[in-house]
Amino acid sequence: MKIKLSITERMKVNELIQDQTGSNSTLKLIRLAMEELSFSEQEAKDMELKQVPTGDGKTSMYWSPKYVDPMKECDIGEYATSLIVKKLKSLNDAEMLHQEQNSIYDKFIETPAK
Numbered sequence: 001m002k003i004k005l006s007i008t009e010r011m012k013v014n015e016l017i018q019d020q021t022g023s024n025s026t027l028k029l030i031r032l033a034m035e036e037l038s039f040s041e042q043e044a045k046d047m048e049l050k051q052v053p054t055g056d057g058k059t060s061m062y063w064s065p066k067y068v069d070p071m072k073e074c075d076i077g078e079y080a081t082s083l084i085v086k087k088l089k090s091l092n093d094a095e096m097l098h099q100e101q102n103s104i105y106d107k108f109i110e111t112p113a114k
Helices: 007-017 024-037 041-047 078-093 099-110
Strands: 002-005 050-053 059-062 072-075
Touching: 002 007, 002 099, 007 024, 007 078, 007 099, 024 072, 024 078, 078 099
Parallel strands: none
Antiparallel strands: 002 072, 050 059
16 A cells, blocks of 8 residues: 655554564565655655654653654555554454544545555
C-alpha cells in the first residue's frame, strides 16, 4: 500500500507495529515496514531530529520548528498494512484511539490509498 504520511504519522504508525511478535518471516516483514517509515540520515539532518529522554525510560522525538513537514509516500507491504489496519480497528472498537492516531485511522481505514 502506498500512502502519504507526515513525520508524526510515520512515528505513530511505527509505534503501532514496533512491539509486534511473530515468526521470523513475519518479523522481517514488520522490519521492512519500519524501515520504510523511518528517517534517512539526510532527513534527520535536515529536520534537526533529536531524541530526548522523558525521564520514564522512554524518549520523545523533536525536530526544528522551521522544518516544513513534507509528506512522504511510504510503500508498506500487504502484511504490515493488514496488521496496522487490525490494530487501528481494535483500538477504535475499544474506544482507545488517541488524537494523534486519528489521521492515520482516516488514511488506513476511512480512505485507504489504492
